[in-house]
Amino acid sequence: MMRFLATRLANAVVVLIGVTLITFGLLELTGDPLAAMVPVEASPETVALVRAEFALDQPLPVQYFHFVARAIRGQFGNSVRDPVNAMSLVMERVPNTLQLVASSLLIALLAGGFLGILAGWSRRSGVQAVAETVGLFGQVVPEFWLGVVLILVFAVGVRLLPASGHENWSSLILPAVTLAAYPLAMIMRLTRSSLLEVRHRDYIRAAVAKGLGPGAVLGRHALRNAAIPVVSYLGVQFARLLGGSIVVETVFGYPGMGLLAVQSISNRDLPVVQAFMVVVAVAVVLASLLADGLLAIVDPRIARG
Amino acid sequence: MSVRALDVRYETDGVRLGETVSRGLRTGRSILRRPRLAFSVLVVLLVIVCAAVPQVIAPNDPLKPDIGARLSAPMVEKNGLQHVLGTDSLGRDILSRIIFGARISAVVGASAVALAGAIGVSLGLLAGFYGGLVDAAISRLADIALALPYLVLAIGVVAVFGGGLPTVIAVLALSTWVTYARIVRGEVLAVRHSEFVEAARSIGARPARLMFRHILPNVSSSVIVVASQQLAAMILFEAALSFLGLGVGPPAPSWGSMVADGRLYLASAWWVSTLPGCAILVTVLAANWLGDWVRDTLDPRRITQLGEKTNATA
Numbered sequence: 231m232m233r234f235l236a237t238r239l240a241n242a243v244v245v246l247i248g249v250t251l252i253t254f255g256l257l258e259l260t261g262d263p264l265a266a267m268v269p270v271e272a273s274p275e276t277v278a279l280v281r282a283e284f285a286l287d288q289p290l291p292v293q294y295f296h297f298v299a300r301a302i303r304g305q306f307g308n309s310v311r312d313p314v315n316a317m318s319l320v321m322e323r324v325p326n327t328l329q330l331v332a333s334s335l336l337i338a339l340l341a342g343g344f345l346g347i348l349a350g351w352s353r354r355s356g357v358q359a360v361a362e363t364v365g366l367f368g369q370v371v372p373e374f375w376l377g378v379v380l381i382l383v384f385a386v387g388v389r390l391l392p393a394s395g396h397e398n399w400s401s402l403i404l405p406a407v408t409l410a411a412y413p414l415a416m417i418m419r420l421t422r423s424s425l426l427e428v429r430h431r432d433y434i435r436a437a438v439a440k441g442l443g444p445g446a447v448l449g450r451h452a453l454r455n456a457a458i459p460v461v462s463y464l465g466v467q468f469a470r471l472l473g474g475s476i477v478v479e480t481v482f483g484y485p486g487m488g489l490l491a492v493q494s495i496s497n498r499d500l501p502v503v504q505a506f507m508v509v510v511a512v513a514v515v516l517a518s519l520l521a522d523g524l525l526a527i528v529d530p531r532i533a534r535g
Numbered sequence: 536m537s538v539r540a541l542d543v544r545y546e547t548d549g550v551r552l553g554e555t556v557s558r559g560l561r562t563g564r565s566i567l568r569r570p571r572l573a574f575s576v577l578v579v580l581l582v583i584v585c586a587a588v589p590q591v592i593a594p595n596d597p598l599k600p601d602i603g604a605r606l607s608a609p610m611v612e613k614n615g616l617q618h619v620l621g622t623d624s625l626g627r628d629i630l631s632r633i634i635f636g637a638r639i640s641a642v643v644g645a646s647a648v649a650l651a652g653a654i655g656v657s658l659g660l661l662a663g664f665y666g667g668l669v670d671a672a673i674s675r676l677a678d679i680a681l682a683l684p685y686l687v688l689a690i691g692v693v694a695v696f697g698g699g700l701p702t703v704i705a706v707l708a709l710s711t712w713v714t715y716a717r718i719v720r721g722e723v724l725a726v727r728h729s730e731f732v733e734a735a736r737s738i739g740a741r742p743a744r745l746m747f748r749h750i751l752p753n754v755s756s757s758v759i760v761v762a763s764q765q766l767a768a769m770i771l772f773e774a775a776l777s778f779l780g781l782g783v784g785p786p787a788p789s790w791g792s793m794v795a796d797g798r799l800y801l802a803s804a805w806w807v808s809t810l811p812g813c814a815i816l817v818t819v820l821a822a823n824w825l826g827d828w829v830r831d832t833l834d835p836r837r838i839t840q841l842g843e844k845t846n847a848t849a
Contacts, residue, residue, distance in 0.1 A: 511683055
């Protein structure tokens with residue numbers, strides 16, 4: 231178990247080194263990193279100061295080590311737009327994005343799990359048809375379009391929910407539902423297919439034969455095994471969810487870090503973009519470590535390899 | 536579950552390609568008897584035709600503003616139904632823009648799949664064939680690619696280079712090659728010690744020849760399956776990039792950016808945003824179904840999963 235986690239941890243470090251190399255390389259590829267970091271109207275003294283601080287007069291490998299050293303301390307330089315540390319600008323938005331991602335995960339797990347159990351356990355064709363439609367729709371619908379349609383129906387049409395912003399919990403509903411569509415469909419499909427798979431296994435038949443009710447068979451025997459693919463799926467797909475949150479935040483004007491990053495492009499605010507990339511990579515790596523740990527608990531065979 | 540299924544698969548590998556081809560032909564004949572497949576083929580053909588010769592099909596110039604007819608609703612009988620799907624805020628014909636927009640979806644979809652496939656297959660072959668350090672290095676590369684979702688990578692790249700067709704294709708390929716590499720690596724591991732590879736090696740074939748002439752043909756059907764399923768994802772991803780303004784960019788109309796443009800007019804002109812979205816939805820649905828069909832046709836182990844009992848346990 232410890233060995234398993236140690237390997238994963240070492241891999242995570244390698245991944246983060248790779249990501250910092252990419253973000254560093256991007257700045258280098260602009261041709262003139264200095265121009266990207268100081269405002270046009272900056273005085274020669276400021277330019278010299280920044281050049282010294284970021285070691286821009288040194289060879290590339292030295293510059294890279296300076297970059298990593300600063301990245302670890304969250305120093306990506308100041309945002310081009312406001313003279314504020316870029317990292318703190320991004321971190322300010324992290325709670326909002328996490329709130330959005332966590333609520334959609336919750337929706338996806340509850341609704342997707344429920345539908346999946348229903349479809350995996352029941353033989354009624356109506357249930358199967360609903361499950362199939364939801365599964366298909368969630369997979370092919372573009373998030374931004376779903377968001378636009380939801381705004382059209384619930385904000386423009388019946389005026390029930392706000393179309394944008396972040397004032398109270400009601401402004402979280404539409405974005406969270408939009409972001410949940412894809413993982414909901416996938417969780418439903420996974421739960422359904424793994425339940426279908428275990429349903430005919432001997433240990434299920436044995437549990438039924440010894441007189442357990444359907445709830446106990448499902449909860450104690452079937453779902454435990456069906457949970458394995460769902461957990462490993464969530465670990466892998468957290469990255470996609472974070473990516474999707476960029477789109478959803480833009481559609482709903484939701485003040486998360488994705489919206490900040492998209493807006494930073496038009497300002498060519500590279501420090502903010504770099505800080506954003508590193509924060510996302512760290513979040514993805516942490517999520518996959520967490521999923522590995524959870525998997526090792528749910529299914530001890532994995533840790534033993 | 537899949538490990539056992541894999542074993543079954545490779546025992547029959549030698550004769551499989553010929554079999555699948557003839558099975559493919561037989562299924563091809565029955566396309567019209569299956570509504571889903573017929574729909575998918577029809578939509579994909581339509582998109583291809585629109586992408587190839589949009590000027591022949593489109594009723595209007597997609598870039599020409601018609602100031603008198605700004606934001607006119609669909610199906611309004613004015614001057615003999617000039618704008619069937621209405622117009623946008625500049626009075627440009629939405630139907631024509633959707634038809635021309637197919638070009639970007641088709642070009643980006645096909646190129647991204649091809650480039651990602653080329654990178655992924657090569658790296659997967661190398662990782663599976665050499666194993667050890669090469670495998671470890673490529674696996675870490677894959678982890679790095681997975682740690683930066685395509686939208687995040689796109690934000691970084693566009694912030695530096697600006698958008699454009701090559702950027703979009705490169706970003707999509709660089710963040711999706713992993714899917715191909717994983718599959719190919721697994722399949723190479725399963726065949727690299729089989730007799731036909733050993734035989735070729737013993738008569739002096741070099742690694743490159745072993746990989747590309749002997750192993751690759753045996754994993755090609757999986758590559759085709761993955762590629763056909765990735766096509767839908769690429770079209771969807773391109774649309775999302777265009778929506779965020781990270782795509783090919785104006786003046787060329789693209790479905791994603793059309794949805795974005797219409798957001799300002801949601802309350803007064805619902806069609807500007809929603810109709811191009813329908814084009815995305817229908818195309819992705821068709822590409823998805825087509826991908827499923829290719830999978831079921833080429834990949835016997837997945838067909839059996841649809842039934843109650845699997846081959847592997849039988």
